[in-house]
Structures are given as C-alpha cells and as structure tokens.
Amino acid sequence: MSGGLRLDEIVARLGGMLQGDGSLVVSQVGSLLSAGAGEIAFIASPKYRAQLKRTKAAAVIVPPQFANDTTLPHIIHQNPYAYYARVVGLLNPALPGRSGVHPGAVVNSPLPASVSVGANAVIGDGVRIGENVTIYPGCVLGDGVAIGDDSVLHANVVVYDHCVIGRRAVIHAGAVIGADGFGFAKDGQHWVKIPQIGRVVIGDDVEIGANTSIDRGALDDTVIGNGVKLDNQIQVAHNVSIGDHTAMAGCVGIAGSARIGRRCTVGGAAMISGHLEIADDVHVSAGTLVAKSLSQPGAYTGIFPLATHHEWLHNAAQIKRLVKLAERVAELEKTIELMGKTS
Amino acid sequence: MSGGLRLDEIVARLGGMLQGDGSLVVSQVGSLLSAGAGEIAFIASPKYRAQLKRTKAAAVIVPPQFANDTTLPHIIHQNPYAYYARVVGLLNPALPGRSGVHPGAVVNSPLPASVSVGANAVIGDGVRIGENVTIYPGCVLGDGVAIGDDSVLHANVVVYDHCVIGRRAVIHAGAVIGADGFGFAKDGQHWVKIPQIGRVVIGDDVEIGANTSIDRGALDDTVIGNGVKLDNQIQVAHNVSIGDHTAMAGCVGIAGSARIGRRCTVGGAAMISGHLEIADDVHVSAGTLVAKSLSQPGAYTGIFPLATHHEWLHNAAQIKRLVKLAERVAELEKTIELMGKTS
Amino acid sequence: MSGGLRLDEIVARLGGMLQGDGSLVVSQVGSLLSAGAGEIAFIASPKYRAQLKRTKAAAVIVPPQFANDTTLPHIIHQNPYAYYARVVGLLNPALPGRSGVHPGAVVNSPLPASVSVGANAVIGDGVRIGENVTIYPGCVLGDGVAIGDDSVLHANVVVYDHCVIGRRAVIHAGAVIGADGFGFAKDGQHWVKIPQIGRVVIGDDVEIGANTSIDRGALDDTVIGNGVKLDNQIQVAHNVSIGDHTAMAGCVGIAGSARIGRRCTVGGAAMISGHLEIADDVHVSAGTLVAKSLSQPGAYTGIFPLATHHEWLHNAAQIKRLVKLAERVAELEKTIELMGKTS
Structure with a gap:
C-alpha cells in the first residue's frame, strides 16, 4: 500500500473528470458497501445505485450518467471499472524488485542486470531474457527459452x-x-x-x-x-x-x-x-x-439444469425415454387426425 | 508400521468396549475381505454382514448392533469407521521428523528449533512458522506468510x-x-x-x-x-x-x-x-x-445420464426438440378438449 | 533435428516397402498440406486422398490401398500413422543426455553412473533408480522410491x-x-x-x-x-x-x-x-x-448438447417439466383410448 494519493493526482495520472475536493487523499480502494474513510469506491451498473447513496467511501468513481447521484468527491469516467482497476494498481504498487541473481540459482545463460532470479531457480543454455524480468524461486527454464521484458514468473x-x-x-x-x-x-x-x-x-x-x-x-x-x-x-x-x-x-x-x-x-x-x-x-x-x-x-450453453437429487432422478429417467415419448406423441397426432376424419 | 498393539492397549487409548482376548496383538489393518492373521478389520454397514461371518481377520471393530455377529475378539464402538481411522494412525505412526533446516534450504526468517525445512525450500522475509512444522523440499513461502503448529507442507x-x-x-x-x-x-x-x-x-x-x-x-x-x-x-x-x-x-x-x-x-x-x-x-x-x-x-444433482453413444445420439437429438414437443402435446390437449365438447 | 535420412535407411530401420528413389534424403516430417522440400508426410484415411494428390512433400508414407495414388517416392506400410510416429522419432532424436549428478542436487542414495540428476533435484534415502534415467531439476523423490531403466522425470x-x-x-x-x-x-x-x-x-x-x-x-x-x-x-x-x-x-x-x-x-x-x-x-x-x-x-456418452444460450434456456426449462410432460402424454393416450371405445 502506498501512502495514499490526492484525487487530483489520480486524475492527473489516469484521466477522468474530477468533481469535489481534489486535495482529498485516498489510500485504498473498497466496494460501495465496505469502503470507509480514506477509501475510494466505484459504481458501474445502475443496480448498485442504492448502495451509492449509502456508501461511507471517501470518494467514488462514477460514469457520467450517475455524476449527479452523489455529493461525495467523485471522478467521472466512461469506464469506472477499468478506471478502478488502475486506481488499485496506483494505490498498491508492486514492491521494488530485488534485481540480481540469488546465489542459490543455477543460471547457464547471460542475463541483463535488471533481471531478478530467485533461489534455486534453474535457467538452461541459450536462454534469452528481457529487461526487468522476475523469475521467482524454483522456476525451471529449459534450453533456448525466450522471455520478453517485464515478465514475471512466479515460483515453481x-x-x-x-x-x-x-x-x-x-x-x-x-x-x-x-x-x-x-x-x-x-x-x-x-x-x-x-x-x-x-x-x-x-x-x-x-x-x-x-x-x-x-x-x-x-x-x-x-x-x-x-x-x-x-x-x-x-x-x-x-x-x-x-x-x-x-x-x-x-x-x-x-x-x-x-x-x-x-x-x-x-x-x-x-x-x-x-x-x-x-x-x-x-x-x-x-x-x-x-x-x-x-x-x-x-x-x-449446454448444461444439465440443477435440481434436488430427488427431482433429478425423475427427470433424468425421462431423458432415456425421450425418443419413445416423441414417438408416442406422433402416434397420438396420427390417431387424432384419423378420428377427425372419421367423425 | 509399528511393532503391533494389543487390543487392550488400543481400547485404553481410543475407548470402545473390548470383547474377547485383550492380549491379542494386531500389527496392521485390513478390510473384512483382505485382512488376515495379525490384522484388524471393521464393519459399519449391515450390507457387509456376510463378509463379517467369513472374515479371516484376527479381530474386528463393530457397532453395538453387530456385537453378537462375530466370535472373533472385537471392539464395540458407535462409529467403527472413525475408530478404524484412528487405529490406522496408531498402527502406522508417522516417522519421527528430522527437525532442522537442510543446508540447501534458503531461510530468511527465524524459525523454532522444532521445525523441519527440506533441501531447496525457500522461506521469505517476515515468515512466522509454528512448532513442529514440516516443510518438504522445494516449497516456496513468500514474505509474511504464517503457518500454525504441527502443519505439514509436502514437496513443491x-x-x-x-x-x-x-x-x-x-x-x-x-x-x-x-x-x-x-x-x-x-x-x-x-x-x-x-x-x-x-x-x-x-x-x-x-x-x-x-x-x-x-x-x-x-x-x-x-x-x-x-x-x-x-x-x-x-x-x-x-x-x-x-x-x-x-x-x-x-x-x-x-x-x-x-x-x-x-x-x-x-x-x-x-x-x-x-x-x-x-x-x-x-x-x-x-x-x-x-x-x-x-x-x-x-x-x-444436474448431470446428463450416461448411455451408449448410439442411444445418446437419439436422446440428445430430442433435447433440441423439447420445446416443440411440449407445444405439440399442448396442441393435442386442446384438440381433444374440443373433440370432447363437440362429440 | 538430425542431418536427415535416406528413404532406404528409414526402411532398413523401420520396415515397410519402398517405392521410388531410395537415395532421397528427408530431414523432417510434415502434414500433407504443410510439408515441403525435404519433408515426408503420411496418409492413413481416405478422406485426405485429395490432399495426397496436391501435397508438396518430398515423400509420403501410405497404406497399401493408396500405393498407386501418388507418383512421389513412398513407403508402403499397413499402419502409416504408427510408422510416421517412428519416423518423427528417427528424424528428431532426443539430445544426448548429460549424465551425472548436478552439484546443486541433493542425493541420499547410490545411483548408476548413467543416471542424470538436474540442479536442485532432491532424492531421498533408499531410492533405487535404473540405468539411463533422467531426473530434471526440481524433482523431489521421497524415501524408498523405485524408478525403472530409461525413465524421464521432467522438472518439478x-x-x-x-x-x-x-x-x-x-x-x-x-x-x-x-x-x-x-x-x-x-x-x-x-x-x-x-x-x-x-x-x-x-x-x-x-x-x-x-x-x-x-x-x-x-x-x-x-x-x-x-x-x-x-x-x-x-x-x-x-x-x-x-x-x-x-x-x-x-x-x-x-x-x-x-x-x-x-x-x-x-x-x-x-x-x-x-x-x-x-x-x-x-x-x-x-x-x-x-x-x-x-x-x-x-x-x-452423457453430455447435454450445446445450443445458443437462448435456445438452451428454453430446452433446459423443459427438462424440469419432463415428468409432467410424460404424464400429460399418458393422460392423452387414456382419453383417446376412451374416446375410441365410446365413439
């Protein structure tokens, strides 16, 4: 978690239109229901409109059509959910990587200095790894593997x-x-x-x-x-x-x-x-x-609808008789047509 | 496998009522069908009653209602299956752990002396691990992880x-x-x-x-x-x-x-x-x-019942016509009602 | 990839009957559609006969019944697909193993000299491993494990x-x-x-x-x-x-x-x-x-047939009424039988 960001800093970085006090600092995100002091929430769908009215969040991200539904400081953006995703990233930056190769790693290929390789990772011959790549402990990369810049391979x-x-x-x-x-x-x-x-x-x-x-x-x-x-x-x-x-x-x-x-x-x-x-x-x-x-x-879609096991037993049994049932219906249709003609 | 236990030792540790020779030693468990000399079996359900009569086990664990169905030494307990589970544990104790940290492990947090960490395991910063925890080789624990007493993490x-x-x-x-x-x-x-x-x-x-x-x-x-x-x-x-x-x-x-x-x-x-x-x-x-x-x-439950592929093809084809079939039945009902009125 | 093999060398090793220039060298396999110069394809099913006529492969593996369908050099075999599988192996031999135990491996059991153990692999006590076994990095073998000759365990x-x-x-x-x-x-x-x-x-x-x-x-x-x-x-x-x-x-x-x-x-x-x-x-x-x-x-087989989600909604709804539908059909049958008698 970062030390928090002012709303106007967020808007400066991510765009959107700010309404309300730009000096307000938020340090974490939350849902409309759970967010409290110092937290920013978002609303994307009309079905959460009632929650918007009751939220205890310090600020919200809203689409233009709900801009007037809140008296809280808010950021207006066409895609509040994607905006929110980016705010989560800003407020929860990845820790600075520990670049360098752990002495317990086994590395058989030259690597850029910006790469981090964890303990007991094994990197084969002729491997090409880009800048700022992070290889967590226990990873095994075979010969001739190539990995692009800024990629992260978690453990094992x-x-x-x-x-x-x-x-x-x-x-x-x-x-x-x-x-x-x-x-x-x-x-x-x-x-x-x-x-x-x-x-x-x-x-x-x-x-x-x-x-x-x-x-x-x-x-x-x-x-x-x-x-x-x-x-x-x-x-x-x-x-x-x-x-x-x-x-x-x-x-x-x-x-x-x-x-x-x-x-x-x-x-x-x-x-x-x-x-x-x-x-x-x-x-x-x-x-x-x-x-x-x-x-x-x-x-x-193609899934068998759920039922209580008891109901399912009955309906599933009918599945096996479906062809027969269809034949019986066809038979009835013929009989009735005949009856119609003879009556 | 332990050297075996006398039936009266088992009852002393796990409870239950012993009938028969308490000095009998059993060294392993088995099913009613497979158990032989020195082995103890169990019965929980009436459907295995015939097996109980024929079992070659040395002893059996039985619920009260089957206590008179066997002449073998037996332990009576309300829940023979759970009792059996505990007997398996008594007769097959885990090997004494090799506590201590393997020199090939990478450990960045202080650990209790009772903890075992296998070769090439990696334990991050700020990790809290309880007493008697066993970490097998190749495990990777990130920073700030917490693990309670007596837990076991198998390899990788x-x-x-x-x-x-x-x-x-x-x-x-x-x-x-x-x-x-x-x-x-x-x-x-x-x-x-x-x-x-x-x-x-x-x-x-x-x-x-x-x-x-x-x-x-x-x-x-x-x-x-x-x-x-x-x-x-x-x-x-x-x-x-x-x-x-x-x-x-x-x-x-x-x-x-x-x-x-x-x-x-x-x-x-x-x-x-x-x-x-x-x-x-x-x-x-x-x-x-x-x-x-x-x-x-x-x-x-909600699963499509199994059939031969041939039968399935026919019945599955009907699924797609189910709405139509229901409509045809409704149509028939209407026609017949009409015929009833006009006749 | 090997340097390639002459068709007559392939036939000498794998059997089959050669028709055409046995000195032709193929260095890789391909499908009838994708194979080009120096590549050998195969045909097993009549449905690819048209592709056989148009293939740009250098040679093909064919079953006896299609032997006259191509003017390319070809190998005739009863099971062209299995033959092809073996040709892939011949043309793409596994690299010579690096036998020996990596210094970063932890090995607690004696191993044959022909065995290869990768970095950070861990092998317990009392393990029996056959000749020419390859254990890749990061594998963990517990105590008393046994592995037969020529087996390969990939990483982790x-x-x-x-x-x-x-x-x-x-x-x-x-x-x-x-x-x-x-x-x-x-x-x-x-x-x-x-x-x-x-x-x-x-x-x-x-x-x-x-x-x-x-x-x-x-x-x-x-x-x-x-x-x-x-x-x-x-x-x-x-x-x-x-x-x-x-x-x-x-x-x-x-x-x-x-x-x-x-x-x-x-x-x-x-x-x-x-x-x-x-x-x-x-x-x-x-x-x-x-x-x-x-x-x-x-x-x-037993799977619910796929449909558009819209169609599925309708048909799935009927599943839950199948018992009722069957009852309605039975009712109609009775009514009509009655009508037949009274008319």
Missing part, C-alpha cells in the same frame, strides 16, 4: 526447451509451459509416442494461472495471442491457437488443434473438443462441452 | 506473500496458495489487471490436495474454514469462503466470491458459479454445475 | 515415499505421484484422517502429463498398468486400477477404487465415479460422467 513455473513468452507476461506458480502434447499412434494394442517437436509461443500481456498447463505443438507451435488471460488449472493441448484478448476461467480444457477466436470468453470447466474452430466473440458458458465448430459470435 | 508447495495457514494443516505437493485471483476489467477489447491485494486465510485442521490452487482475494480475503478437506486438482477462486468441515472431491471448481456453507460435500468435478451462496449441509453430486444459490440443505 | 515432478515407477516412463513437469488419498471418516461434524499406507505402482511404458496427480492407496496400492497414457491435469484417486494400454485425455478425474479395464479411452474432462468397474475396450466420450459400472465394451 516450468518452461520447457525453446518455448517463447512475450512481454509483460504474468505466469503463476506451478504452471507448465511446453510439456509434450498428447500424441500417440495406435499400433496393435500399444501406443507409439509421436515426439512433439513444436513449441509454445505466447504473445504479449498474457496472464497464465496457477497449475495451468500449455502443451507444445506436435509439429507446428501452440499459439497464445496477445492479451490472453487464462485462469488456474487450465489445460491447453498441442497445436491449439487462442486469439488475442480471449479470457478463460478456471478448469477449462481445450483439446488438440482447436482454434479459438479473439475476444472470446470461456466459463469455468468448459471443455472445447479438438480440431474445431470457434469464431471471434464467442462466449461459452461454464460447464459446457463444445463438440462442434461455432462460426457465429454469441453465447452458447 | 507454493504459498504467496502474506497468506495464513492454521494449525495441523496438511498441504500436498504442487498446491498453490495465494496466486492472484482472476480479476480483469474490460477496456475496449483489452483486459486491465486488477491487482489482487487480499490474502488466503486458512483455518485449523485443513487438508489440501496435490496440485490444488486457492487464489488470494481481490480486496478482502479468500477464507477456508476449520476442518475443511479439499482433494486434488481443485480450483478455489478469489474471495470464495468455505465453511467449517466442508469436504470437496477432486477436480472441483469454485468461482469467485461464492460462499459455501458448513458441513457441505461437493462431488468430483462439480462446478460452483461465482457470487452465490450455498447453505450449510448441502451435498452437490459429482459433475454437477451449481449456477444459482441453494438456500436449503439437501442433495442436488 | 514429486514422487512420494515408496512409490514404484516402471521402465521407460515419461512423467511431465508438475506431476505428483503418491500424495495421500482423500480418505476421512466422519465423526460428528469432524473428519478423521485415515492414514494412507498404500503406494502407487506404475508399470512400464507409461506416460503421465503435466500437473497430473495420482494418489497412493489407502491400504492396498493404486495401480497403473503397462503402456497407460495419461494426459495433463488428470486426477487419479486412491486404489484406482487402470488396465494396460488405456489412454485418458486431459482433465479426466477417476474417483477412488474405480477399476478401469484395458485398452480403454477416456475423453477430456470425463469423470468416473468411485467403486465401479469398467470393462476392457470401453470408450468414454469427453465431458461424460460415468456413475455406474460398464460391463460391455463400446462407446458411452
């Missing part, structure tokens, strides 16, 4: 040989980049391993969650576009490509060679089958299996 | 800065506690990261499985209650709270700000959506997506 | 005490073998931990993906057969047994004591409930929950 991240990570990446603990894709050819009852000789190539501004895995390509590369955000426990198979600015929630799985468009969102635990294409701006609901290509933008 | 666990873990925790290999929550604000087509400044706060007697991830809170903390048991590969998003004694099986995902009650159970690969509340004593079936709050205790 | 793999891994294993980064199974007995509202005293025993020729977890058995062992292939992010619970040559895609979960047969395939994110048996040669579709034993080979 593994990057296999020759994978490429762009600038400003944030990769969380336990993530594995570049393990072999799951490629085997059947030979009788045995599986013959197909060596996986592609790489993983990750664009700029990508965040990758804890314990997420992204496999290297079989022949060509697995490609993660710019600005992609992947949550924890995600599995990205070989030769997948994910378009710029697509975001995926935790536990998602993407099977091999799937091509996901730009600006898509994928809900938690959704699964995307292999060898299909998903258009730009597709939104897949949590828990949904996508087993075919989706060529049109829009929202897609 | 990562705990981010300022997270708090209670007493008697067992955290399995590869678990990640305190990575950033998945918080981004949309700005045009870009995502703006919202720094995650909350912590993870974990109560006493919590077990966390291998490769499970628990994210730190955005503003407030992510909170795991006392006695919570989480299996492997679970994802707990930011600001989730899990009530005391709730247990979740492998591959479960909990989205942001979900509030789960006490004494709940969640089956494997179930998903719980964000910003909802689940009451105490709710039981969610494996594979079920919970997309709304559940205010009543009870069992809830 | 954890193997708990006394687990056994066969020959030629490939275990990817972040995998955890032998964590405690999820075993607790309920005692009032508390859970009593049941110490997990079984092991994990893994056969020969097994591949295990990144961040996959396989739990040790409660009493008996968790058993993974020969030739089993597990993708990333898989959870295998205690006392599961998986038959030889079964393959599972990413994000699959297998609950405790499930017995899976041989030569099965399990699609991504499928879940298999505990204490059931699955026959040999069963194929479970992605996203499917298997909650009962499957005694017959074949393909099984």
Whole structure:
C-alpha cells in the first residue's frame, strides 16, 4: 500500500473528470458497501445505485450518467471499472524488485542486470531474457527459452526447451509451459509416442494461472495471442491457437488443434473438443462441452439444469425415454387426425 | 508400521468396549475381505454382514448392533469407521521428523528449533512458522506468510506473500496458495489487471490436495474454514469462503466470491458459479454445475445420464426438440378438449 | 533435428516397402498440406486422398490401398500413422543426455553412473533408480522410491515415499505421484484422517502429463498398468486400477477404487465415479460422467448438447417439466383410448 494519493493526482495520472475536493487523499480502494474513510469506491451498473447513496467511501468513481447521484468527491469516467482497476494498481504498487541473481540459482545463460532470479531457480543454455524480468524461486527454464521484458514468473513455473513468452507476461506458480502434447499412434494394442517437436509461443500481456498447463505443438507451435488471460488449472493441448484478448476461467480444457477466436470468453470447466474452430466473440458458458465448430459470435450453453437429487432422478429417467415419448406423441397426432376424419 | 498393539492397549487409548482376548496383538489393518492373521478389520454397514461371518481377520471393530455377529475378539464402538481411522494412525505412526533446516534450504526468517525445512525450500522475509512444522523440499513461502503448529507442507508447495495457514494443516505437493485471483476489467477489447491485494486465510485442521490452487482475494480475503478437506486438482477462486468441515472431491471448481456453507460435500468435478451462496449441509453430486444459490440443505444433482453413444445420439437429438414437443402435446390437449365438447 | 535420412535407411530401420528413389534424403516430417522440400508426410484415411494428390512433400508414407495414388517416392506400410510416429522419432532424436549428478542436487542414495540428476533435484534415502534415467531439476523423490531403466522425470515432478515407477516412463513437469488419498471418516461434524499406507505402482511404458496427480492407496496400492497414457491435469484417486494400454485425455478425474479395464479411452474432462468397474475396450466420450459400472465394451456418452444460450434456456426449462410432460402424454393416450371405445 502506498501512502495514499490526492484525487487530483489520480486524475492527473489516469484521466477522468474530477468533481469535489481534489486535495482529498485516498489510500485504498473498497466496494460501495465496505469502503470507509480514506477509501475510494466505484459504481458501474445502475443496480448498485442504492448502495451509492449509502456508501461511507471517501470518494467514488462514477460514469457520467450517475455524476449527479452523489455529493461525495467523485471522478467521472466512461469506464469506472477499468478506471478502478488502475486506481488499485496506483494505490498498491508492486514492491521494488530485488534485481540480481540469488546465489542459490543455477543460471547457464547471460542475463541483463535488471533481471531478478530467485533461489534455486534453474535457467538452461541459450536462454534469452528481457529487461526487468522476475523469475521467482524454483522456476525451471529449459534450453533456448525466450522471455520478453517485464515478465514475471512466479515460483515453481516450468518452461520447457525453446518455448517463447512475450512481454509483460504474468505466469503463476506451478504452471507448465511446453510439456509434450498428447500424441500417440495406435499400433496393435500399444501406443507409439509421436515426439512433439513444436513449441509454445505466447504473445504479449498474457496472464497464465496457477497449475495451468500449455502443451507444445506436435509439429507446428501452440499459439497464445496477445492479451490472453487464462485462469488456474487450465489445460491447453498441442497445436491449439487462442486469439488475442480471449479470457478463460478456471478448469477449462481445450483439446488438440482447436482454434479459438479473439475476444472470446470461456466459463469455468468448459471443455472445447479438438480440431474445431470457434469464431471471434464467442462466449461459452461454464460447464459446457463444445463438440462442434461455432462460426457465429454469441453465447452458447449446454448444461444439465440443477435440481434436488430427488427431482433429478425423475427427470433424468425421462431423458432415456425421450425418443419413445416423441414417438408416442406422433402416434397420438396420427390417431387424432384419423378420428377427425372419421367423425 | 509399528511393532503391533494389543487390543487392550488400543481400547485404553481410543475407548470402545473390548470383547474377547485383550492380549491379542494386531500389527496392521485390513478390510473384512483382505485382512488376515495379525490384522484388524471393521464393519459399519449391515450390507457387509456376510463378509463379517467369513472374515479371516484376527479381530474386528463393530457397532453395538453387530456385537453378537462375530466370535472373533472385537471392539464395540458407535462409529467403527472413525475408530478404524484412528487405529490406522496408531498402527502406522508417522516417522519421527528430522527437525532442522537442510543446508540447501534458503531461510530468511527465524524459525523454532522444532521445525523441519527440506533441501531447496525457500522461506521469505517476515515468515512466522509454528512448532513442529514440516516443510518438504522445494516449497516456496513468500514474505509474511504464517503457518500454525504441527502443519505439514509436502514437496513443491507454493504459498504467496502474506497468506495464513492454521494449525495441523496438511498441504500436498504442487498446491498453490495465494496466486492472484482472476480479476480483469474490460477496456475496449483489452483486459486491465486488477491487482489482487487480499490474502488466503486458512483455518485449523485443513487438508489440501496435490496440485490444488486457492487464489488470494481481490480486496478482502479468500477464507477456508476449520476442518475443511479439499482433494486434488481443485480450483478455489478469489474471495470464495468455505465453511467449517466442508469436504470437496477432486477436480472441483469454485468461482469467485461464492460462499459455501458448513458441513457441505461437493462431488468430483462439480462446478460452483461465482457470487452465490450455498447453505450449510448441502451435498452437490459429482459433475454437477451449481449456477444459482441453494438456500436449503439437501442433495442436488444436474448431470446428463450416461448411455451408449448410439442411444445418446437419439436422446440428445430430442433435447433440441423439447420445446416443440411440449407445444405439440399442448396442441393435442386442446384438440381433444374440443373433440370432447363437440362429440 | 538430425542431418536427415535416406528413404532406404528409414526402411532398413523401420520396415515397410519402398517405392521410388531410395537415395532421397528427408530431414523432417510434415502434414500433407504443410510439408515441403525435404519433408515426408503420411496418409492413413481416405478422406485426405485429395490432399495426397496436391501435397508438396518430398515423400509420403501410405497404406497399401493408396500405393498407386501418388507418383512421389513412398513407403508402403499397413499402419502409416504408427510408422510416421517412428519416423518423427528417427528424424528428431532426443539430445544426448548429460549424465551425472548436478552439484546443486541433493542425493541420499547410490545411483548408476548413467543416471542424470538436474540442479536442485532432491532424492531421498533408499531410492533405487535404473540405468539411463533422467531426473530434471526440481524433482523431489521421497524415501524408498523405485524408478525403472530409461525413465524421464521432467522438472518439478514429486514422487512420494515408496512409490514404484516402471521402465521407460515419461512423467511431465508438475506431476505428483503418491500424495495421500482423500480418505476421512466422519465423526460428528469432524473428519478423521485415515492414514494412507498404500503406494502407487506404475508399470512400464507409461506416460503421465503435466500437473497430473495420482494418489497412493489407502491400504492396498493404486495401480497403473503397462503402456497407460495419461494426459495433463488428470486426477487419479486412491486404489484406482487402470488396465494396460488405456489412454485418458486431459482433465479426466477417476474417483477412488474405480477399476478401469484395458485398452480403454477416456475423453477430456470425463469423470468416473468411485467403486465401479469398467470393462476392457470401453470408450468414454469427453465431458461424460460415468456413475455406474460398464460391463460391455463400446462407446458411452452423457453430455447435454450445446445450443445458443437462448435456445438452451428454453430446452433446459423443459427438462424440469419432463415428468409432467410424460404424464400429460399418458393422460392423452387414456382419453383417446376412451374416446375410441365410446365413439
């Protein structure tokens, strides 16, 4: 936490229009409900308007249409949520990095002086690392890996040989980049391993969650576009490509060679089958299996609705009789048509 | 494995009523079917009564109602399964810990002499660790972390800065506690990261499985209650709270700000959506997506019933015509009502 | 990448029948669509026949029935895909291992000279490791672990005490073998931990993906057969047994004591409930929950079909009225039968 910032300093740095006392100092953010003295909140949606009236925050960030709804000092901005995100960053700056290589690290490649490498990290041969990169303890980077400026690899991240990570990446603990894709050819009852000789190539501004895995390509590369955000426990198979600015929630799985468009969102635990294409701006609901290509933008869902276990037993039993039920209805229709004619 | 215990020693330590030869020594546990000489089994449910008659175990743990069903030496207890769990512990005590800090560990905080820190573990600044804590090799603890007495962190666990873990925790290999929550604000087509400044706060007697991830809170903390048991590969998003004694099986995902009650159970690969509340004593079936709050205790399910792929193709096709089918039935009802009137 | 191989050298090593110029050198593989000069492609299915005619590959691997469909030099083999897999291996040999123990590794057991142990790996007491095993940096092997000849453990793999891994294993980064199974007995509202005293025993020729977890058995062992292939992010619970040559895609979960047969395939994110048996040669579709034993080979599926979110809302609403709908149809049938009699 910083020592706090005056509202006029915030506006000078982030833009927006200030109304009220610019000398007011805020030192932390909070929600409309929880914020108190010295804290700044935001409102983006009309449904929180009642909370805006009652908030004990010292100041608020509001969109133009709510500018008159508060007597508190406020900053007006078209996108209060994104503005708020930036204020959180200003008020909670990352601690100054301890650059330099810990003596317990094993580094086999020359690094810029601005790079920080934690204890027991291991960096292979021919690795190229940009300026101001932070490698936390326990990370293992294979030979020939490349990492762009200002990226952060949290503890125990593994990057296999020759994978490429762009600038400003944030990769969380336990993530594995570049393990072999799951490629085997059947030979009788045995599986013959197909060596996986592609790489993983990750664009700029990508965040990758804890314990997420992204496999290297079989022949060509697995490609993660710019600005992609992947949550924890995600599995990205070989030769997948994910378009710029697509975001995926935790536990998602993407099977091999799937091509996901730009600006898509994928809900938690959704699964995307292999060898299909998903258009730009597709939104897949949590828990949904996508087993075919989706060529049109829009929202897609496929989940069995929740019920009490007792109700579910009854309704699930009907699922197995659906074809029969449809046949019975068709039969009734025929009978009635006949009755209509004969009567 | 210990050298074995006499039945009367077991009863002296764990309670229960002994019937039969108290000098009998058992050295291991087993199931009714597999146990042999020197082994003790248990029965909790009437459905294993036939196995009780045939068991070759040396002794058994039985509930009062089955006390007369066996001629073997037996211990009578109201909860034979929990009793058995404790007997497993007595007969298979953990090896005496090798306390002390391995010379290959990197420790930047003072630790009690009773603590064990394995090779290549890394412990940051300002870390507070209780008595008899065991940190296995390769663990990385950020600055300001706190861990209560008698906890065990298995190999390669990562705990981010300022997270708090209670007493008697067992955290399995590869678990990640305190990575950033998945918080981004949309700005045009870009995502703006919202720094995650909350912590993870974990109560006493919590077990966390291998490769499970628990994210730190955005503003407030992510909170795991006392006695919570989480299996492997679970994802707990930011600001989730899990009530005391709730247990979740492998591959479960909990989205942001979900509030789960006490004494709940969640089956494997179930998903719980964000910003909802689940009451105490709710039981969610494996594979079920919970997309709304559940205010009543009870069992809830929502899974598509399994069939052969061939049958599934037919029934799944009907799902897409369900609305139409319902309309056809309504139409029939109207026609028949009309026919009834006109006839 | 090797310097390339003549087609007649490939046939001398791998078999098959050569037609065309055996002195042609190929240095890499490619798909029919992407391969160019110096590259060899393959065709296995008639649906790529058109691509075969247009390919710019230097040579192709074909099954007998397509031998006359190309004028390029070609190798005829009954199983072009498995043949191709082996060619990829020939043309992309693993780099010669750097055998020996890195000075930063901590090794408490005697190892063969042919073994390679990377920086900061930790190997416990009484560990038995075969010839030519490669242990990457950051791996942690507990006491009494056994690993067969020619196995590779990628970075940051954890193997708990006394687990056994066969020959030629490939275990990817972040995998955890032998964590405690999820075993607790309920005692009032508390859970009593049941110490997990079984092991994990893994056969020969097994591949295990990144961040996959396989739990040790409660009493008996968790058993993974020969030739089993597990993708990333898989959870295998205690006392599961998986038959030889079964393959599972990413994000699959297998609950405790499930017995899976041989030569099965399990699609991504499928879940298999505990204490059931699955026959040999069963194929479970992605996203499917298997909650009962499957005694017959074949393909099984249980997923809610995908739709636009709008359509889904309508069809899902009908699911909850299915029992009622079936009752209405039965009512109509009765009414009509009555009308038939009275008319």
